[in-house]
Amino acid sequence: MAKTTEIVLTKKQYLADFSAALASVAEAGLEAARIYVEAIDSGVVTRKDFRELSPNIANAFLNDVESLGRGLMDPRLLTASGGAANRVRKLPTKSQQTEVLDKGVEVLTSDGSMLTVKCENLTTDQVRQVFAGDHVRDAAGQKAYIESQAVYSRELKTVQSSAFETRGATLIVHEPMRFSRQDLARIVAEMG
DSSP: OHHHHHHHHHHHHHHHHHHHHHHHHHHHHHHHHHHHHHHHHHTSSOHHHHHHHOTTSOHHHHHHHHHHHTTOSOGGGGTOOSHHHHHHHTSSSHHHHHHHHHHOEEEEOTTSOEEEEOGGGOOHHHHHHHEETTEEOOHHHHHHHHHHHHHHHHHHHHHHHHHEEEETTEEEEOSOOOOOHHHHHHHHHHHO
8 A cells, every 4th residue: 555655646746846847937938038028128139139049949939929028928828839829829919818718719600509619629620710810700700701611612613613624534724723632633533
């Protein structure tokens, strides 16, 4: 029984140590952002100086560091990744970002009901449906988006079927267009 207690204590200690280290990383990130903004605002250091100091760090990340240092971005977004996080960063105020991260967003479902979904659980299609530029679409905006995608899809299929034809083993293209590998494979398969 003593061995089980030792494993549980070790597990608890690992988790406590990890949690403490992660908290210190977050604090260090906030401090780095504060220093970055203070240095730039003082005129002693330029953004270019920071970029040259750390050439392997993406410019977008340094832009996020500056936004964080100026209090314009929720700190959780500094390390967040994925399509939803990128869209949340574009929201104009920190309070909007925080609200979306804390509460999630309303997603219009296929049956017309609204479902609250946390950002990290959104699919790629839901991210496109919910976020528009610098704001979150309401139910009417999401419905309009879904309809516009359906119309675009129908128009694309119409253009593709009338923009080219096949005659035997020959593909005749009537107007400029692009073909993906999948399109070409489908066309060649239909040609027999």
